[in-house]
Amino acid sequence: MESKTFSLRRISLVFKYNFITYARSYMTYFAALMGVILIIFLLSLLSGNATNSFFISWFSTSLIFTSIIIPGMGFRELRSKTAATTYLTLPASTTEKFIVPFLLTTIGAILAQFLMFALFNLLAIVLAGFFHTQLEFYQFWNSPDFWDLIKAYFILHSLFFFGATAFKKSQILQTILWTTVILSTIGIIIGLTAATMAHNLIESYNFNLLAIAINNEKIKNTIQITGKIITTLIVLLLWLASYFKLKEKEVV
């Protein structure tokens, strides 16, 4: 399977490059994350507050944390002129150079996160045993929030992955800052528009229409579906924008 922009041989070489270059950073991150959760768990164990709910809350918290840090660490070659020179001239297409970190920071990172959490969970059960506390293994894949968390992972991933290609310095902080600014602006605009519409309805004594608009299930569903479509489009758009950012990158 060899074409101008896609070849399995080159994909495997780019994968090897990424794996060797980033392995230490990824392992350090997951080890640090596991260490922090373990310390917090030990503290709650010592204070007699360790229950099964600890696993539930920390599974989601750590997954969200991973969805910010791992994609935010991507494309670090582009942050320095010298490293970008080597990376951009490496004989592989932009598609190949994009798809490998994309897969590593999505599927790869999610699997690593699951493995890390399962290990922590087992270790925590063993440690709790020493303190005569009985805890159960948390089967996160059976949790009702599991798929919502995965969706949240992808949404945050798209944001921070884009940030990694768009900003030269402090990618994670800048992404948080700009997302806050943009979301706040959108929130204010939507809020003001909604308030104006509601005010007009009240002024025209059309209370019924307002009540219908608020309580109507159909309208609620439409809003929810529209929200989901818009979110999916934004995620896809951000991934596409990350690809083009990489493609257009220059070393000035």
Added chain:
Amino acid sequence: MLSISNLSFSYKRHPLFNQLQLNLEPGKIYGLLGKNGVGKTTLLKLVSTLLYPHDGQITINGINSTKRHPQYLSSFYLIPEEFSLPQMKMSTYLKVYAPFYPSFDEQMFHKIIKEFELEQDRVLTRMSYGQKKKFLIAFGLATNTPILLMDEPTNGLDIPSKSQFRRTVAENLAQDRIVVISTHQVKDVEGLIDDVIILQDGVIIFQGNLFDINEHLTAVMLSQEPIDDKNVIYYEPVLGGYLTLTRVNESHPPHRIDLELLFNAVISRQEVFNQIFKN
């Protein structure tokens, strides 16, 4: 073949190249010469796809540079002036990067590393700047890409290493390769290059083969200032007389030209050179 046609490029408000034309043929070592800031590095960056041309095109064997096709990228190797190496052993670097270049010659690499007196399995980040540069030169030569671009390759090399560099490049080059050495230290590439390309103000003011140049021009040392000699193209005062570039004639037979003298002569007497070498 590397072909640059109608290339235009500028940095924000500073135009650099306007309709630049250049064709480089296999089997030659080109010396890209010019003062600081004339655009030598920028030209190499444009060929290496690190910058995109604003107009015109750059092709290697017919493949355009602008889409960063793997075929284009695998047909050259750039040894940049400023570089960084990852924190890994030489052997790991080889495992990661060498497979991207299908013609990579590992035997040649180890041979050059030995010639450069580098330890085979050192962590790259623990080496000195000069050692890192030698490592990159060895890697670049061993890639066997059709084109090898070197930006100020002798910067940071000590005196013995500079002559070692010239020897190594001359010994390890395949005959069908294009090598472009960009430098402002012309003495360092003396005796190595076949063709000179001189850049000034974003324009190639002279391109010529050193063999041809040596057939027409010669360098002589004169004790008196050659004011009225029509054969003299350029001269400069040096200790003990005047280093002079003159046309070859009976009294001044061919003699290998000092590259620095040639460079200075072209910079100050561009129109005369263009007249002599217009064909």
